[in-house]
Amino acid sequence: AQSVSQHNHHVILSEAASLELGCNYSYGGTVNLFWYVQYPGQHLQLLLKYFSGDPLVKGIKGFEAEFIKSKFSFNLRKPSVQWSDTAEYFCAPWRTDKLIFGTGTRLQVFP
Amino acid sequence: GAGVSQSPSNKVTEKGKDVELRCDPISGHTALYWYRQSLGQGLEFLIYFQGNSAPDKSGLPSDRFSAERTGGSVSTLTIQRTQQEDSAVYLCASSLMGDDTQYFGPGTRLTVL
Numbered sequence: 001a002q003s004v005s006q007h008n009h010h011v012i013l014s015e016a017a018s019l020e021l022g023c024n025y026s027y028g029g030t031v032n033l034f035w036y037v038q039y040p041g042q043h044l045q046l047l048l049k050y051f052s053g054d055p056l057v058k059g060i061k062g063f064e065a066e067f068i069k070s071k072f073s074f075n076l077r078k079p080s081v082q083w084s085d086t087a088e089y090f091c092a093p094w095r096t097d098k099l100i101f102g103t104g105t106r107l108q109v110f111p
Numbered sequence: 112g113a114g115v116s117q118s119p120s121n122k123v124t125e126k127g128k129d130v131e132l133r134c135d136p137i138s139g140h141t142a143l144y145w146y147r148q149s150l151g152q153g154l155e156f157l158i159y160f161q162g163n164s165a166p167d168k169s170g171l172p173s174d175r176f177s178a179e180r181t182g183g184s185v186s187t188l189t190i191q192r193t194q195q196e197d198s199a200v201y202l203c204a205s206s207l208m209g210d211d212t213q214y215f216g217p218g219t220r221l222t223v224l
Binding site: 044046049051090092094096097098099100101102103 | 153155213215217
């Protein structure tokens with residue numbers, strides 16, 4: 001079955017630590033990829049997206065993600081997290097006119 | 112400008128009752144989506160409207176769930192004979208035609224007692 005997998009369900013970091021959240025998908029062919037973020041008490045919002053071209057995509061707030069086609073992966077990274085990055089992060093490939101969301105990764109950053 | 116709005120923000124109902132959840136998309140957005148967010152389940156696609164085309168209902172979990180979109184704008188998600196497993200946050204999103212970026216509303220938290 002086609003699916004998306006986020007391996008880390010809950011990540012706890014101290015401020016200034018580096019972050020990498022894994023995302024793997026099982027779709028073949030062309031795929032557009034998104035990361036959405038949900039800060040506590042706020043709406044889901046777009047963090048970054050990949051459609052084509054440079055596989056290293058930069059998003060808001062210093063986040064970036066790398067599309068590796070051979071690994072079917074689209075991992076999210078940030079070199080130095082802040083307390084304000086505490087949120088839930090969702091990877092979502094775009095397939096047949098809709099987003100297929102992963103189960104999400106809850107990130108807690110402690111000062 | 113105004114974002115996607117949803118009402119009510121919270122709904123508590125008794126098992127077996129029907130509920131209606133409303134979504135007002137961003138003006139001019141032709142695509143509208145409903146998702147369900149359950150604890151530990153992530154976001155589950157329910158239904159998708161695009162312009163005047165027939166909706167994609169492939170994500171609706173049972174025939175107790177239905178949705179309509181009137182005049183290409185406001186949408187209502189109806190759950191008949193609610194069950195406790197229907198308890199979740201129901202999210203609505205909209206997007207422009209040709210743009211894959213979806214803009215989400217705040218959600219409706221449904222609790223079925």
